[in-house]
Amino acid sequence: MIDPFTAWSRMVAAGLQMQTNWLRGMETLQASHSVIDARTGKMRDAASAPMQADFAEFARMVPEKVEAFSRSARAVTRDTLAMHGAWTAQMQRVGLMMLSGRVPTLAETSALATHSAEYALGAITASARLGGSALAPVHRAATGNARRLKRAKR
Template sequence: MTEDGQSSVPEPTVRNRTVEAGIIAAWNLIWRADGKIMPKTWTALSLWSDMWTSGMNLTAAGLKFGEMMGASAHVFGSRCGSIAEVARNPLEGDYAELGRMVPEKVDAFSRAGRSALADLYAIHTGAIANWMQLGTIMAAGRLPTSAEAARMTGRSSRLGSRAAASAGKALAPVHRRATANAKRLRRKKRA
């Protein structure tokens, strides 16, 4: 307060209000209403990081796919031999091994399908959220605010990352089963 009773704090100007609104908008990108930090805030660096992670996830899925195909070739060869032995001598066949083939495939592919469907649902939900937000903005006849644009861009980036990671997650149960079978059949052959 000054001696004449006036406030010493300057009146907010248009420029100060704009800066203040920008700071509040940036703060709202970082903090949720309940005071907790958002799990992931979009920045240019996080977009680059999401793209890098997506590439690494796809590379890892490709490597696992190659490993699975090699293991599958070994399992296929071993089981074809078991089927041929059963055809030649039905009383001496390895029916325990032959009985594993269908149930383990049903289990592995069911798990893979469940994983793929969960990711598809999450991706679809995120895409619909983006479309709804964009539709609201278009219906208002305005451009998106920086906060809205950042939210949609961040969501899109996470959707891309999730789509890239879903390949490896869906492949995991089939890969795990195929490589485990190959190891087991190699040990069995040596014994």
């Protein structure tokens, strides 16, 4: 039997993780805006004086995005595979009970209900974690660039 207090605390933790993901998403958007603004200025300056252009900054633009989004894709793949593994295990439990050829006992039904509740809680927390792990590399790159470009501007 699943403990209702543990279930509640896991639901609250998942909700807090989703709020954190939202806040990090907003930070990423703000940082992206400042990075785009700074780099657009550098491109404008490079158009008028190509010999004084910041080519090191321009050379960072594509590789950093490829790196951040590759890390994000790896995190999404890892977490999605784990979620699919949990779903497969749950469907095997349900399938075994359905294919047993008899009415399940009270103990079997109780065990399935406990596993189902545990699976549902795990799916919710895994979904919240998936969003955070997908956003983390992009957030790190965007906010790092924003800080670096802000220091360079001074």
